[in-house]
Amino acid sequence: MKKVIMGNHALSWGAQLGRAQVIAAYPITPQTQVVELLSEMCANKTLDAKFIKVESEHSAMAALLGASIAGARTFTATSAHGLALMHELLHWAAIGRLPVVMGNINRAMAPGWSIWTDQNDSLSQRDTGWMQYYCGSNQEVLDTTLQAFKVSEALSLPSMIMLDAFALSHTYEVVDIPDQGEVDKYLPPFQPKLRLSSADPHAFGGLTSPEHYFELRYMQQKDMELAPALIEKTGQEYEKAFGRKLGLIDDYQCQDAEVLFVTSGTAGYTARVAVDELRREGVKAGNCRLRVFRPFPFAKVREVVGRAGRVAVVDRNMSFGHHGIFYQEVKSALYGHADGLPVFGYVAGLGGRDITPETFKDIARDALSRKKTATAEEIVWIGVKK
Amino acid sequence: MSKEKTMRLTLPVEEYMGPGHLACQGCGATLAMRFVLKALGPKTALCFPACCWSVIDGPFPHSALEVSIFHCAFETAAASASGLKAGLEMTGDTETTVVAWAGDGGTFDIGIQALSGAAERNEDIIYVCYDNEAYMNTGIQRSSATPYGAWTTTTPVKHFKSRPKKDIDAILAAHRVPYQATASIAYPEDLVKKVKKAKDVRGTRFLHIYAPCPAGWKSRPEDTVKLARLVVQTGIFPLFEMEFGEKCALSIKVKDRKPVKDYIRLQGRFRHLTEEEIQHIQDDTDARWARLMKLCEA
Numbered sequence: 001m002k003k004v005i006m007g008n009h010a011l012s013w014g015a016q017l018g019r020a021q022v023i024a025a026y027p028i029t030p031q032t033q034v035v036e037l038l039s040e041m042c043a044n045k046t047l048d049a050k051f052i053k054v055e056s057e058h059s060a061m062a063a064l065l066g067a068s069i070a071g072a073r074t075f076t077a078t079s080a081h082g083l084a085l086m087h088e089l090l091h092w093a094a095i096g097r098l099p100v101v102m103g104n105i106n107r108a109m110a111p112g113w114s115i116w117t118d119q120n121d122s123l124s125q126r127d128t129g130w131m132q133y134y135c136g137s138n139q140e141v142l143d144t145t146l147q148a149f150k151v152s153e154a155l156s157l158p159s160m161i162m163l164d165a166f167a168l169s170h171t172y173e174v175v176d177i178p179d180q181g182e183v184d185k186y187l188p189p190f191q192p193k194l195r196l197s198s199a200d201p202h203a204f205g206g207l208t209s210p211e212h213y214f215e216l217r218y219m220q221q222k223d224m225e226l227a228p229a230l231i232e233k234t235g236q237e238y239e240k241a242f243g244r245k246l247g248l249i250d251d252y253q254c255q256d257a258e259v260l261f262v263t264s265g266t267a268g269y270t271a272r273v274a275v276d277e278l279r280r281e282g283v284k285a286g287n288c289r290l291r292v293f294r295p296f297p298f299a300k301v302r303e304v305v306g307r308a309g310r311v312a313v314v315d316r317n318m319s320f321g322h323h324g325i326f327y328q329e330v331k332s333a334l335y336g337h338a339d340g341l342p343v344f345g346y347v348a349g350l351g352g353r354d355i356t357p358e359t360f361k362d363i364a365r366d367a368l369s370r371k372k373t374a375t376a377e378e379i380v381w382i383g384v385k386k
Numbered sequence: 387m388s389k390e391k392t393m394r395l396t397l398p399v400e401e402y403m404g405p406g407h408l409a410c411q412g413c414g415a416t417l418a419m420r421f422v423l424k425a426l427g428p429k430t431a432l433c434f435p436a437c438c439w440s441v442i443d444g445p446f447p448h449s450a451l452e453v454s455i456f457h458c459a460f461e462t463a464a465a466s467a468s469g470l471k472a473g474l475e476m477t478g479d480t481e482t483t484v485v486a487w488a489g490d491g492g493t494f495d496i497g498i499q500a501l502s503g504a505a506e507r508n509e510d511i512i513y514v515c516y517d518n519e520a521y522m523n524t525g526i527q528r529s530s531a532t533p534y535g536a537w538t539t540t541t542p543v544k545h546f547k548s549r550p551k552k553d554i555d556a557i558l559a560a561h562r563v564p565y566q567a568t569a570s571i572a573y574p575e576d577l578v579k580k581v582k583k584a585k586d587v588r589g590t591r592f593l594h595i596y597a598p599c600p601a602g603w604k605s606r607p608e609d610t611v612k613l614a615r616l617v618v619q620t621g622i623f624p625l626f627e628m629e630f631g632e633k634c635a636l637s638i639k640v641k642d643r644k645p646v647k648d649y650i651r652l653q654g655r656f657r658h659l660t661e662e663e664i665q666h667i668q669d670d671t672d673a674r675w676a677r678l679m680k681l682c683e684a
Contacts, residue, residue: 021476024469050472054465055503062462062500063469066433069456070473088459196454196470198429198482205457207445 001177007168010138010175011077011103011161012037014145016047017183018101020075021190022067024052024060026082029115030165031105034077057082061089061100068098069204071195073149077103079165080121081110087125090158094129095220096205099152099159099190101145102130106265106316107165108351116352117165119265119317123293123325129220131159131227132294134264136250138173140291143238146178146187147246150234153190155223164316165352167266178242186241227295248297250289251304253279257286259364260308262301262330264290267316267348267355274360284309285364290326298333305330306338312367314360314382316349323379342372345379359383396575398424407450409442412607414597414614415489415516416442417571419451422485422514422595425581428453430483431474433467435497436460437489438523438599439516461496463488464504467511483512483585490517490531494552505561508589512581515554515592518599526602533622534670535663536655538602543658550670555628558592562631566592569625572614576625576637583627596623604654616649621675622667626682634681646671 005013011034015023023042025035041047050067054060057078064074078086083104093100104122108114122132133148135141141163148159163169196204208216228248235246252272254260259278261271268289278285288304290297305311311334315324322328327345334341344367349355359382366380402423409416415438423430430453434440440457443450458466463486471484486504488497493515501513520538521527528538530552541547558566565587569577577595584591598614600607617623618638625638646668650656659667 022469022472024465050476052468052472052509053507054468055499055506059462059465059468059500059503062459062465063472065458066456066466066469066471067473067476068469070470070477070479072473072476074469074473089462092459195477196431196456196474197479198431198454201428201449201452201454203443203446203449203451203455203457206443206449206455207441209445212446 002174003177004172005138005175006033006170006172007138007141007163008033008105008170009037010141011145011163012041013177014142015075016041017178017180018075018146018149018187019073019189020047020049021072022050022052022064022074023076024054024063025076026054026057026060026078028057028079028082030107030169031077031079031082031103034103057085058089061086061093064100065089065093065096065098068100069096069196071190071192073190074100075102076100077105079105080107083121083125084109087128090125090128090130093158095216097156097220099156101148101152101159101161103145103161103163105163105165105169114351115165117167117316118350118352119162122160122162123317125160126294126325129157129224130294131157131292132162133159133292134162134290135168136266136269136289138168138171138175139244141168142175142177143242143244143246146183147231147234147238150187151227151230154230155227156193157223157227162265164266182241186238224295228297228299231292248292249300249304250291252287252289254286254288254304254308256284258284258309259367260286260288260305260311261360261363262288262290262305262311262313262326264293264326265316267314270355270357271314271360274357274364277357278361278364283364283368296329296333301330301333302337306334306341308341310367311341311343312346312363313343314346314348314363316355318347318350327379342370344370346382347379348382353383397421397578400424400427402428402452404450404452406444407442408444410601412600412610413442414571414599414610415439415518418516418595418597421571421574421577422581423451423453425578426483426485426585429481430485431456431470433458433463433470433484433486435463435488435492436523437492438518439487441523460492462500463492463497464509464511464513465500467513468504468507468509471510486511486513488513488515489523490515490519491521491529494530494554502561505558505563505590505592508563510588512584512591512593514595516595516597518597518602519551520602522599522602535659535667537658538655546658555594559628559631563592564589565627565629567627567637568594568596568623570596570614570618570623572611572618573625573638580627580637602655605652609652613649613652616644619644620646620649620671622646622649622671624675624678626678634678636682643675
């Protein structure tokens with residue numbers, strides 16, 4: 001069934017088709033339509049779930065951890081300050097090995113209240129142990145939600161699905177909504193390896209001495225290391241069932257690129273337009289959109305980005321006192337694998353400033369005009385008013 | 387688990403708390419757990435936020451209790467229990483009683499937002515606050531449950547707590563929860579009766595259990611039960627029940643209230659108080675008692 005829906009509603013549809021059993025959420029702009037539609041779905045009984053209308057995002061995540069330990073499939077959505085408020089419990093979810101799936105609408109942090117997009121909210125949660133997907137279309141949002149449930153539950157690790165505020169959350173696109181029966185085949189009910197039950201009493205998460213804690217974290221990393229292959233595999237299964245691919249990266253014209261953009265989110269689709277225009281102008285451009293940021297797709301990045309002429313990493317985020325975060329990570333992945341490859345960093349579009357094809361063309365011109373040897377410590381803030 | 391009928395009390399003989407826990411001598415919170423589990427039975431799941439009980443139960447892989455425990459973040463007892471109940475129901479278990487089990491810090495202070503949210507939504511959980519009147523697990527720092535006059539490590543004698551204890555029961559009554567009660571470990575029959583009653587009520591049930599702490603109160607471990615009795619007999623901590631924020635009824639009637647001094651003088655945390663300061667506590671107790679009597683008549 002094809003429907004024209006907004007990005008936020010693609011998350012709601014994903015949760016309904018994925019048969020989430022417990023939802024707990026708190027409203028925040030620009031996430032509200034996700035939970036509004038879910039409320040209707042629960043009220044209309046098209047979704048058989050308990051929706052706990054909590055008094056804060058902190059309680060939303062806390063409630064889902066309780067529901068998840070009981071073996072229920074859980075879902076929530078938030079944004080920016082709501083995500084920041086959850087921070088403590090994001091650690092709790094990952095270390096507790098509870099496969100919560102959450103939509104996060106990428107919104108800039110205050111002060112200077114901003115409801116517009118950038119990625120500092122979710123990238124600040126980089127080290128909490130959640131898998132992170134960055135989406136570029138409404139279709140991808142729905143598809144990724146189903147994939148995320150599958151991967152999370154297989155690895156007992158939580159997942160976060162990112163949508164750019166307004167640029168995706170409030171943009172209407174045609175979405176192919178898969179048949180429930182087909183989804184049920186792809187995503188069977190959650191079968192937790194461990195669950196809290198009064199029939200078989202156990203204590204979960206008690207005092208853990210240095211004798212044991214270290215190994216728990218090691219096991220967490222070992223399971224996270226299984227994620228890239230599992231994401232590729234579940235993505236191929238998804239393609240087989242529904243005709244759409246869900247890989248770690250989305251590469252476009254990368255094969256022979258003399259300048260290769262590394263992008264994420266909606267900017268990753270804008271970059272494609274710029275690639276086409278640049279190629280018409282005789283510049284061999286390419287675009288590698290990272291769909292998955294955690295686990296970091298090391299092998300794919302080395303394979304696709306490592307063979308480019310020059311690399312321009314475009315960050316809608318900033319690690320103050322360092323670089324854009326994708327820039328840091330791409331350089332780290334290429335270290336020792338692409339000697340002499342110039343990798344340049346660009347910061348663009350913070351707080352919802354538009355990123356247009358022209359932005360990318362400016363970036364391409366800058367990257368191509370630089371001396372190859374200048375693997376710049378200097379990052380360029382595109383379009384900044386000085 | 388010993389099932390020998392050795393007790394002459396009218397309490398259930400079953401035990402769901404084993405020996406080998408890590409509580410201090412004379413711990414009131416441990417007695418509270420023992421009595422509550424006797425009343426609730428094995429189909430129970432507990433949510434522990436950070437509190438003495440997150441240590442008392444024992445380190446991984448041990449547990450002193452024969453029921454399931456979900457250790458949750460400090461400020462999340464009520465929210466975690468709400469989710470656990472929803473999760474159990476959605477996976478086919480409608481029978482297990484879900485209990486948020488928190489200390490006074492986790493209830494009166496850092497957890498009050500989640501508690502208020504759960505109480506307003508009328509989540510189908512029992513919330514137990516075992517009240518030892520300070521952050522005992524972290525080393526006796528004042529909480530908003532610490533009474534006027536008490537020494538703690540953050541209210542030194544020269545600057546003892548000058549504000550009264552927060553009235554958490556009135557706050558819960560304002561949420562009109564279906565059932566709430568105060569209880570004391572010195573009155574186990576009354577406590578068990580209330581827990582059993584709470585078990586059969588649907589919606590949010592709040593139990594405020596008075597649980598002395600010898601280490602934090604500088605009292606003798608053997609005085610724990612005595613203090614828990616005196617606090618009721620002086621009228622400082624009256625035992626009552628309420629339904630939907632109304633129908634307040636005393637469950638332990640106290641005819642001739644004992645002077646608060648009898649209670650105060652057994653505790654090192656009040657040692658510095660002058661006669662005038664103790665009189666202030668007496669006057670405040672008398673005024674609160676009069677208000678409660680009015681509420682019970684209404």
